[in-house]
Structures are given as C-alpha cells and as structure tokens.
Amino acid sequence: MNVNHTLVISVLTQAVAYGTPILFAALGELLAERSGVLNLGVEGMMLVGAVMGFWAMQRAPGPTALVLLLAVLTAAFAGLVISAIHAFLVISLRASQIVSGLALTIFAGGLGLSSYLGNDLGLADLPPKHQFSEIDVFGLKDVPVIGPVFLHQSALVYASWAMVAVVAFYLLRTRFGLNVRAVGESPGAADAMGISVVRYRYAHVLAGGALAGVGGACFSLSITPGWTDGDSLVGGAGWIAIALVIFSFWRPELCIIGAYLFGGLAGGLPSALQAHGYKIKPEFLNALPYVMTVVVLVLVSTALARRRLGAPAALGVAYVREER
Amino acid sequence: MIKIERRLGQPRWLNVAVPIGSIAFSFLVMAAVLGITGHDPIHTYRRLFDAAFISSPAWTATLMTGTPLLFTGLAAAVAFRMQLFNIGAEGQLYLGAVCATGIAIWLGPHHPTALTILAMCVCGAAGASLWALIPGALKAFARTNEIITTLMLNYVAGLLLTYLIFDSASPWRDVSTIQTRSFPQSVALQPSQFWPTLGPLDVVVPFGFLLAIGVGIALYVLFRATRFGFEMNVIGDSQRAARYSGMRTRRKILAVMAISGGIAGLGGASQVGDFSHVLDASPQGLQGAAFGYTGIVVAALARYNPISVCLVAVLIGGLQNAGLYLQGPDFPTGLVGVLQGIILFCTLGGELLIRYRVRFGRRARAPVEAAPAAEPVP
Numbered sequence: 094m095n096v097n098h099t100l101v102i103s104v105l106t107q108a109v110a111y112g113t114p115i116l117f118a119a120l121g122e123l124l125a126e127r128s129g130v131l132n133l134g135v136e137g138m139m140l141v142g143a144v145m146g147f148w149a150m151q152r153a154p155g156p157t158a159l160v161l162l163l164a165v166l167t168a169a170f171a172g173l174v175i176s177a178i179h180a181f182l183v184i185s186l187r188a189s190q191i192v193s194g195l196a197l198t199i200f201a202g203g204l205g206l207s208s209y210l211g212n213d214l215g216l217a218d219l220p221p222k223h224q225f226s227e228i229d230v231f232g233l234k235d236v237p238v239i240g241p242v243f244l245h246q247s248a249l250v251y252a253s254w255a256m257v258a259v260v261a262f263y264l265l266r267t268r269f270g271l272n273v274r275a276v277g278e279s280p281g282a283a284d285a286m287g288i289s290v291v292r293y294r295y296a297h298v299l300a301g302g303a304l305a306g307v308g309g310a311c312f313s314l315s316i317t318p319g320w321t322d323g324d325s326l327v328g329g330a331g332w333i334a335i336a337l338v339i340f341s342f343w344r345p346e347l348c349i350i351g352a353y354l355f356g357g358l359a360g361g362l363p364s365a366l367q368a369h370g371y372k373i374k375p376e377f378l379n380a381l382p383y384v385m386t387v388v389v390l391v392l393v394s395t396a397l398a399r400r401r402l403g404a405p406a407a408l409g410v411a412y413v414r415e416e417r
Numbered sequence: 418m419i420k421i422e423r424r425l426g427q428p429r430w431l432n433v434a435v436p437i438g439s440i441a442f443s444f445l446v447m448a449a450v451l452g453i454t455g456h457d458p459i460h461t462y463r464r465l466f467d468a469a470f471i472s473s474p475a476w477t478a479t480l481m482t483g484t485p486l487l488f489t490g491l492a493a494a495v496a497f498r499m500q501l502f503n504i505g506a507e508g509q510l511y512l513g514a515v516c517a518t519g520i521a522i523w524l525g526p527h528h529p530t531a532l533t534i535l536a537m538c539v540c541g542a543a544g545a546s547l548w549a550l551i552p553g554a555l556k557a558f559a560r561t562n563e564i565i566t567t568l569m570l571n572y573v574a575g576l577l578l579t580y581l582i583f584d585s586a587s588p589w590r591d592v593s594t595i596q597t598r599s600f601p602q603s604v605a606l607q608p609s610q611f612w613p614t615l616g617p618l619d620v621v622v623p624f625g626f627l628l629a630i631g632v633g634i635a636l637y638v639l640f641r642a643t644r645f646g647f648e649m650n651v652i653g654d655s656q657r658a659a660r661y662s663g664m665r666t667r668r669k670i671l672a673v674m675a676i677s678g679g680i681a682g683l684g685g686a687s688q689v690g691d692f693s694h695v696l697d698a699s700p701q702g703l704q705g706a707a708f709g710y711t712g713i714v715v716a717a718l719a720r721y722n723p724i725s726v727c728l729v730a731v732l733i734g735g736l737q738n739a740g741l742y743l744q745g746p747d748f749p750t751g752l753v754g755v756l757q758g759i760i761l762f763c764t765l766g767g768e769l770l771i772r773y774r775v776r777f778g779r780r781a782r783a784p785v786e787a788a789p790a791a792e793p794v795p
Contacts, residue, residue, distance in 0.1 A: 098519065128701075135566065159477075178762060182762060182765055182766055186765070186766045186768075187769060188426050188765040188766060188768060188769070188770075189765070191502055191564065192717050192761075192765060193762070193765055195504060195713055195717075196714070196717070196761040196765060197758070198710075199710055199711070199713070199714060199754065199757060199758050199761065200755060200757070200758020200759065200761070200762065201758070202710075202754065204707050204710075204750070204751060204754040205751050205754030205755050205757070206751060206754070206758070207751065208749070208750050208751030209454075209655075209749045209750070209751030209752055209754070210754050211751075212749040212750055213454055213749050213753065215537075215634070226717075234476050253727065259689055280536045306782050310484055321706075322750065323700075327566075328572075329569070329572050332565060332568050332569065335565060336562075336565045336569075339562065339565075374580065374584055374585075375584070376577070376579055376580040377576075377577040377580075378586055379576055380572070380573045380576045382576075383569040383570070383572040383573050384569070384573060386565065386569045387555070387561075387565075387566050387569050387570070390561050390562065390565060390566060391555055391561045391566075394559050394560050394561040394562065395559050395560075415422070415423075416423070
C-alpha cells in the first residue's frame, strides 16, 4: 500500500490545510501585539474577511486565478477596515484594549456584521463559482510523505509560508522591525528616539486586520468553500490564533509549528478519522482543539511565568505621552 | 488642533450624560450604516421600538430576552470589575441549564414547586461555579490567560450540551416516544416544576427576572458595604497594590470566578425553569442565543455597576427581542448585533470624555503663552 494513503499522511495533509487560516491570523495578531496592541477581535475580523472574500469571488468576472486574487485582497481590505475601528478606539481614544477587542468580535461576529453582510448580499449557501485547488508543485505530489503534505496544497498555503518569512525578516532584520519592537517594549523610549508610536501602532493593527481577513478567506474560498450564517464557518479559529501567539512566544517562525499542530487537531484528525471509517463521537473530536488550547496554554504560561519570555512589555497599555 | 488633557476631578453628571450621549450617537452611526446599505433608518427604528417597547406583549417579550442577559451581564460585571475577564458566561450558562434540568428530572414532578426551584437554582449555580473554577484555578495558580481559557471552555460546554441530547443515551434525553427518538430532545419539565410568573398588569414578569434583580441588589451591597467588595475594587485598580497591602489576590480570583460562574448558571436554570422547560441543545436554542456574549455588552455599557446592569439588560433585551421578531428579508439577522457593537464602541469612546477633557483650538499651547501677557503691567 502506498504510504501516501495512510491515515497519518492524510492527518498531516489536512493539518497543513486547516492550519493555514490560523497561521495567517496569528501572524497578523503577532504584528499587532509586537507593537503593543492586543486585538481580541480576530474572530470577528476573520468572519468579515470570509464573507467579503466569498462575495468578491462570486461577483467578480474574469479568469479563476485573477478572481481568487481579487477575493483575497478584498478579504484583506475588509479585515483592515474592521481593525481600524479597534485601532482608533484603543490608540486614539485610549479605550480598554480587552473590552474593545471583545466588542469588535461581537460587532463583526456571527450574530453581527458578518451575518448582516452575508444575508444582505444574499450569499447564504450559494455554490462557489471558483475555489482554490491544490497545486502540484514541480509534479512532486507523489513523493512519499513530503509530496501530499507539503507539495500538493493550495496557493494560500504557499503564500502563508512566504508570509512567515516576510514577517520574521521584517521584525528581526529590518530597521522598521526594530522600531516596532521598541514601540511594543518601551513606547516612551521609542518616542524619545523620534519614532511615532501612534503611527507604528496604527500600521501594525491594520496589517494584523488584513492578515486576519485573509485567514478568514482561507475558510470561505478554500477549506469549506461557501458562506453559512452564524459563526460556525470560522468556529473559534480566531481565538486559537490569539492563543497561538502566546504559544509561539511572539516569534513568527514558531507560529508555523503551532498552527499545524492545531490545524491537525481542529480539522485534520476529525475528517481523516471519519474518512477512514473510525467511529468516535464527533463531539469529543471537535472538543479536542479547544481542550488542547487550554492545556498547552497552561504549560506555556507556567514556563512564561518562570522566565518572562516573549510578551512585549507594553502589551495592552495605552501610550499617553503626557503621562509617561 | 485637538488637545486631550486629563480631568482633575470627574463631575458626577458625566457618568450619566456620557453613556446616554454615547447611545444616542450610536443610533446616529447605525442610521448611517442602514442608509448606506439601502434601508430606511427611520422606518427601521420605528419598527424596532414598536416591537421592543410599545405594547405590553412587546414588554413581556423584552423581559423574556432581558432576563438571561441580566444574569450574564451581572456575571460579567462582577468579574470585569476585578479586571478578571471571564468571557465564559456563555458556557457557564449552558452548564447551569444542564445541572438545573438534571436535578429537576431527577426530582420528578411530585415535589412542591418552591423546593424544585430552590434545587434547580442551587444545582445550576453550583455546576456553573465548578465549571468557572477550572479557568479560575488555572488563572490563580498557573497565571493562564483567563480570556482564552474561558472562551475555549464555551465551545467545550456547547459540545457537551449537544452530546447529552443528540449523541448519547444520557438521562437528559427523552427516549419515551418514537418522535423524540428520531428528533432528539430533552426530557421536558412538568407543569408543576415550571417557575411562576407574576403578572399583576398585562406585562408578564418571569420569576427569574425578579431573582436576577435580587442578585443585582445583593452585588451592589457587596461592592458598596463589604470588605470583600472593597478588596475586589482595589485588586481591580491595581493588583500589585492589593498584594502589597496583604490582600489574598489568589483566593479572590477563585471566589470571584465562582460567583461570576454561579450567576451565569442561575441564568441557565432560569432559562429552563422560566421559559423553555426543556434543555434546548438545538442550534436555535441556547447555543444560538449567545446570551453570554451579549452579557459582556450589557456589563460594559453599564460600566460594571450592578444597578445599571439591570436597566441596560432591559434595553439590550428589547433590541434583541425586536431583532428576533422582525427577522426577515428587509431586516437581516445581524442587524441587532451590529447595533450592539456600535453602541459598545461609542460607549468605549465616550469613556474618554469622562476621564479626559477635549479642547479644540488652533494652537494648543496658546493659553500657556498668553498667561504672562494677561498679568497687569505695573
């Protein structure tokens, strides 16, 4: 029997596919948090990204590749617009970042804007006109293990890898990245250096929103193409992404591991087990990613408490120049 | 040039004027959103208020949706006041409903109603408290971020609810008739176990609503007149200061989490005892209503004051109820959620006006420079 048809391989393949939206959203949240702004609205931004991405894909004419690119850009823009509300409230108006983020999720979430837009634009249960399909890179999809898992995925997966590299390089190797880290660790010092704290924070919250929007589009354009009312489309991936930023100690290159771990638990394992005819109550399987998030978070937080790893020092604190 | 400076004192009237102004402003913003998406704002608002507050059946329905929001709003207010962000009221409410239904089924219909109600309240609150203590203990002993753990446990609680009714032969599930076997539902409460309603006027007031008001008053007293409440406020303002002055912050986290969860659990018990009389696990039931999340809106709007929570819960309950009632092609489902979000954003933004003074002027430093010139020259 071909090794590529075993259960393990199909779990891994699904893990990469399902991990991709979490990865995009986590990278976005990481950028925002590195600049010192906690955005708990990821779930809401993803849902709006999902619905607007799907809308653009249904309405835009043209060849598939171009339409899908446009859809992803629309989703990114939608996420960016939603995150702008949070940015304005917490950076300019100095509101509580936690409450504003929760408000963002309620506003944009499954009972709010995303549902309003989806119903108003008449998207419920439409069959998708286009969707991302797996690309067979260099014709290597039959290579044992690596082939199906890494070289036969959708373009979004490859884009997410590029994004990890870009974010890691940007944060750790460029002048701007250094400035962002300064703003997140010690905004007072950054301000004294002549870095505009407000401008940096706005830019990174907006970038985070755009990436969350793309993450949402991964669901509506690739994983489960289509749009359904309510919050089941994204189903907590935004919250897992926030947890993932903590797991990865605020480092982009570690995000990718966590994303695939949770991708495997969230989507890979249940669908693979189902496909191979195992009978486990779906509720237990579906609870697995949530329970594991809690478990891993506990492990990480005890480690964090012991060695103060990672968290930007000014995370969650509004910067007021006069009250430095 | 806009200049924002901190107020030295906070005038009391601002604490009332700013939230009301924020709500008014948010209705203007919402009108703009409606206009842009091609709906007539005035017509929509009129329908909304007709369905929520104009007639006595509307008030009855408003109190019905307001009751669970009152419980979850109080649950969120207690915890948020201490900067303990329990967003797990959703799951805690499910657990309360599960435990309350469980004890009611176990007791059977042949007990006095008062005893059944007491048992349902105690069990619902206790079950939900224990559920809330999981993230509470993790927060207290491992410093795990309670926002994420409480939220993750909401999904787990939802799946537990689904499992009990749809996917197992649990005691909660009704397997007495063919119909209930093919369309799973829970064992229904008997009429002798229903919670009473009070209706001296045309408006029907559910017992749970009064219970929630009682809880709200108790919390107000707790915050205002007890050492426990005082210490909660101190920890909320500065955990470090509290620890240095010898307060037991860890114990307080556990206690507050248990109280918060217990109140949400009472909401679940009331939901079963007052309204549904079954444990509704369908997507349109408890899990579709999102009472827990809306409770956060209520608590934040009320600025975590238990007495204001009572008022705000009725307002938001009215909007929610009107949203459900009017749902249709010209009144999309998400509209009420959008409106709630906008109200919350405006209130959050309005907080700035309470804490800071905003000055408009062409040059911000003008008064400082002008000061010496204003002195009379001898």
